[in-house]
Amino acid sequence: MIHSPSTHLTTEAWEHIINTFQNGIYITNAEGLTLAVNSAYEKITGISAQQVIGRYIDDIVREGILSTSITKDVVATGQEVIREQRVQSGKYVVLRGVPIYKENQIDLVVTSVQDITVINRLQTELSHSRALATQYKERLTELEGSDTFVAESTEFRAAIALAQRVAKVGSTVLILGESGTGKEVLAREIHEKSPRHDQLFLKINCGAIPENLLEAELFGYEGGAFTGAKRNGHVGLFEEASNGTLFLDEIGDMPLHLQVKLLRVLQERTVTRIGSTKAISVNTRVIAATNQDLEQMVKEKKFREDLYYRLNIVVIKSPPLRERKKDIPGLIHFFVRKLNEKYELNKQLAPELIGAFMEYDWPGNVRELENMIERILVTSSEDVISLENAHLPWIIVGPSLSAQEVARPFEEITLKEAFDRVERQMLQEAVKRFHTTYQVAEALQISQPSVSRKLKKYGLTLKK
Numbered sequence: 001m002i003h004s005p006s007t008h009l010t011t012e013a014w015e016h017i018i019n020t021f022q023n024g025i026y027i028t029n030a031e032g033l034t035l036a037v038n039s040a041y042e043k044i045t046g047i048s049a050q051q052v053i054g055r056y057i058d059d060i061v062r063e064g065i066l067s068t069s070i071t072k073d074v075v076a077t078g079q080e081v082i083r084e085q086r087v088q089s090g091k092y093v094v095l096r097g098v099p100i101y102k103e104n105q106i107d108l109v110v111t112s113v114q115d116i117t118v119i120n121r122l123q124t125e126l127s128h129s130r131a132l133a134t135q136y137k138e139r140l141t142e143l144e145g146s147d148t149f150v151a152e153s154t155e156f157r158a159a160i161a162l163a164q165r166v167a168k169v170g171s172t173v174l175i176l177g178e179s180g181t182g183k184e185v186l187a188r189e190i191h192e193k194s195p196r197h198d199q200l201f202l203k204i205n206c207g208a209i210p211e212n213l214l215e216a217e218l219f220g221y222e223g224g225a226f227t228g229a230k231r232n233g234h235v236g237l238f239e240e241a242s243n244g245t246l247f248l249d250e251i252g253d254m255p256l257h258l259q260v261k262l263l264r265v266l267q268e269r270t271v272t273r274i275g276s277t278k279a280i281s282v283n284t285r286v287i288a289a290t291n292q293d294l295e296q297m298v299k300e301k302k303f304r305e306d307l308y309y310r311l312n313i314v315v316i317k318s319p320p321l322r323e324r325k326k327d328i329p330g331l332i333h334f335f336v337r338k339l340n341e342k343y344e345l346n347k348q349l350a351p352e353l354i355g356a357f358m359e360y361d362w363p364g365n366v367r368e369l370e371n372m373i374e375r376i377l378v379t380s381s382e383d384v385i386s387l388e389n390a391h392l393p394w395i396i397v398g399p400s401l402s403a404q405e406v407a408r409p410f411e412e413i414t415l416k417e418a419f420d421r422v423e424r425q426m427l428q429e430a431v432k433r434f435h436t437t438y439q440v441a442e443a444l445q446i447s448q449p450s451v452s453r454k455l456k457k458y459g460l461t462l463k464k
């Protein structure tokens with residue numbers, strides 16, 4: 001309850017009160033006759049009290065002093081009205097007109113005017129900064145790769161950039177490249193940068209699944225379609241990934257009769273489950289990948305020509321690692337960080353080991369590099385893993401070390417010295433691994449007497 005004062009406030013007292021508000025105040029009677037405005041109103045709108053006091057709102061609007069009147073809307077509706085507008089002074093304001101009733105009739109209309117110019121400006125600045133931040137983030141991702149992949153070489157960057165571009169357009173994409181080069185990484189990037197990124201990304205390896213299972217997996221089946229089928233049927237991957245992306249890895253291994261079905265899905269955008277005649281609409285983006293020469297397979301009639309042309313519209317090539325060695329140091333850091341986290345380790349690779357990795361050709365591509373790093377990280381007991389303690393296979397140690405030594409200036413090392421070092425290094429590794437001089441001879445492809453002689457020369461003995 002409000003305790004009503006025993007005496008009425010004087011007009012002057014009212015004037016003082018309304019002038020203390022930071023919001024503008026505009027008061028009229030029900031006919032729109034302006035009774036009072038406060039000084040904040042004059043400041044915000046740039047309209048002086050003399051221009052409006054004792055005058056009707058209609059006349060004020062007609063003369064263009066005010067552009068519209070919220071007062072009339074309050075009187076017409078009998079309710080509170082709120083509106084945002086720009087006033088003569090150029091400021092943005094929120095107007096809130098409230099009716100005040102006396103004996104069920106509107107007696108007064110009080111409109112408050114809040115200056116939101118600063119808020120508006122801050123809001124614009126904020127959304128501008130946000131847009132810029134997003135732009136910078138995208139640019140950084142383009143330049144640096146992301147926390148999901150490494151792209152430092154021009155070759156792989158070009159592949160990623162193409163993936164990001166085609167991501168937006170929704171077409172079918174064919175990714176070509178040797179095994180382990182990052183075809184799945186590219187497929188995921190397409191999905192992540194596409195408008196479908198919040199939908200499913202499903203993957204199936206067409207070469208790893210028996211033919212009849214592959215058909216059921218891809219297209220689904222009705223209940224009781226074949227012996228051993230689930231009673232309620234099975235939703236195929238095309239249906240499941242509808243609105244999302246389906247990654248068909250090793251597409252070259254897809255049997256010919258499924259290639260026909262795949263082509264139909266791509267052309268008609270419908271699937272028919274096994275054992276059903278009903279076509280179901282699907283909106284699945286298909287990304288296919290292979291390490292096989294599809295063109296050659298078409299010639300040999302192992303791959304359907306029509307499907308090949310349908311898939312061959314947008315092609316992204318994932319280059320082998322030996323053709324983009326610039327990615328190797330970045331990939332090493334990436335995997336070392338990832339594996340240190342996974343195994344709660346804190347290991348590093350010595351620079352000379354990174355040098356050796358740069359020399360090697362990586363026939364198994366990024367996957368081989370990843371596996372190699374995992375192996376040396378978990379098997380080595382040192383925190384800084386060097387060529388000596390990494391226990392690397394011959395294939396890497398051999399050529400890398402010699403190449404590294406040869407790369408030095410001639411005045412620092414002779415060919416003979418370099419040769420001896422490599423020889424010693426390889427024998428050091430051999431004595432750790434083998435128990436007899438015969439085994440060493442076989443591994444190094446030299447004679448057993450040579451092994452004995454060389455071991456003596458370097459003062460090495462075999463592990464018993």
Ligand SMILES: Nc1ncnc2c1ncn2[C@@H]1O[C@H](COP(=O)(O)OP(=O)(O)OP(=O)(O)O)[C@@H](O)[C@H]1O
Binds near residue numbers: 331
């Ligand atoms: N640029 C990269 N940055 C970080 N990791 C990568 C990169 N490329 C590949 N990898 C990693 O290497 C491994 C092999 O990559 P991926 O599976 O994408 O190759 P793929 O070409 O699809 O191989 P396959 O043909 O055998 O299926 C994965 O663990 C992947 O995360």
